[in-house]
Amino acid sequence: MESPSRTIEAISVRALSKSYEGVAAVAGIDLSVARGEVFALLGPNGAGKTTTVEILEGYRRRDGGEVSVFGLDPGRDRARLKPLIGIVLQSTGVDRYLTVAETVRMYAGYYPHPRPADEVIDLVGLSAKRNSRVVKLSGGQQRRLDVAVALAGDPELLFLDEPTTGFDPSARHEAWQIVRDLAALGKTVLLTTHYMDEAQQLADRVAVISAGRIVAEGTPDSLAGRDRVRPRVRCRLPGGVAAPEGFAAAPAADGFLEFAPDDLTAALHRLTGWAIDRGVELEGLQIVRPSLEDVYLSLTDPTASGPGEGAAR
Numbered sequence: 421m422e423s424p425s426r427t428i429e430a431i432s433v434r435a436l437s438k439s440y441e442g443v444a445a446v447a448g449i450d451l452s453v454a455r456g457e458v459f460a461l462l463g464p465n466g467a468g469k470t471t472t473v474e475i476l477e478g479y480r481r482r483d484g485g486e487v488s489v490f491g492l493d494p495g496r497d498r499a500r501l502k503p504l505i506g507i508v509l510q511s512t513g514v515d516r517y518l519t520v521a522e523t524v525r526m527y528a529g530y531y532p533h534p535r536p537a538d539e540v541i542d543l544v545g546l547s548a549k550r551n552s553r554v555v556k557l558s559g560g561q562q563r564r565l566d567v568a569v570a571l572a573g574d575p576e577l578l579f580l581d582e583p584t585t586g587f588d589p590s591a592r593h594e595a596w597q598i599v600r601d602l603a604a605l606g607k608t609v610l611l612t613t614h615y616m617d618e619a620q621q622l623a624d625r626v627a628v629i630s631a632g633r634i635v636a637e638g639t640p641d642s643l644a645g646r647d648r649v650r651p652r653v654r655c656r657l658p659g660g661v662a663a664p665e666g667f668a669a670a671p672a673a674d675g676f677l678e679f680a681p682d683d684l685t686a687a688l689h690r691l692t693g694w695a696i697d698r699g700v701e702l703e704g705l706q707i708v709r710p711s712l713e714d715v716y717l718s719l720t721d722p723t724a725s726g727p728g729e730g731a732a733r
């Protein structure tokens with residue numbers, strides 16, 4: 421039978437506030453993260469992400485609001501919370517002259533119910549480097565070791581602070597796989613990132629923080645009505661060929677013909693039928709929907725023109 425504690429949310433935040441010298445860094449945030457969820461906090465520099473996360477970790481005091489992590493208040497119950505959470509900071513200070521296995525075992529020793537060190541090392545893909553000294557690891561391998569250290573105590577919740585900053589593309593994809601593996605184990609993951617593709621790939625839900633407030637929250641695919649925006653059709657016509665009747669939209673800045681039809685299927689049928697009849701090539705024909713990055717920019721930059729009709733409803 422499921423224990424009662426399994427039914428509560430991993431993280432619940434109500435009206436959280438925090439100011440530094442009278443200036444609000446977090447100005448009334450509500451947030452809830454379910455157990456087993458991968459949740460991404462997005463926001464520009466200085467938006468209040470780190471402040472929020474460090475309050476959840478018990479490293480910063482809040483000024484106001486309610487915060488619960490597995491039913492515990494991180495401001496009061498840090499000692500009880502510690503074995504339940506693992507933290508991967510942007511840079512950690514593991515002893516560079518220990519081996520990978522020694523490092524993970526050492527950290528495992530701090531926890532009451534650690535995960536077997538070899539299992540943790542396999543999980544982060546460092547099996548081949550088990551007996552290598554930290555000083556000999558590449559940057560990406562050291563980041564994996566940071567994740568291994570955070571996993572040593574077999575926490576239920578992982579905080580990942582910009583987990584792939586500075587990674588090459590293949591290291592990023594490998595790191596993403598580690599996060600997916602953690603999710604498959606039922607772990608809850610709260611990550612901060614500046615990479616929209618990372619949030620799109622990993623997060624079940626995202627929240628965008630701007631100037632200390634949450635300005636949008638939802639799944640990456642539906643954030644701010646992204647899924648309700650009419651897709652745009654784009655293509656380039658050969659020089660001297662006029663757009664067919666009914667498609668006489670002004671060309672986009674890059675010379676593409678661009679329009680957002682009511683009925684995408686019918687419009688494509690008419691356009692491609694017209695092109696076939698006349699032997700015209702529709703160069704670079706594509707259907708474009710606003711990306712998570714488009715939506716993010718419209719939410720966080722008041723001067724940006726939005727990603728499209730209805731995107732930021």
Ligand SMILES: Nc1ncnc2c1ncn2[C@@H]1O[C@H](COP(=O)(O)OP(=O)(O)OP(=O)(O)O)[C@@H](O)[C@H]1O
Binds near residue numbers: 440441444463472
């Ligand atoms: N210890 C501090 N003392 C004073 N001001 C602080 C302190 N920590 C953060 N701030 C301020 O609070 C605001 C929010 O900072 P925070 O570090 O939470 O933002 P962030 O979203 O994590 O930014 P980044 O993406 O750059 O890491 C910023 O204006 C920052 O200058």
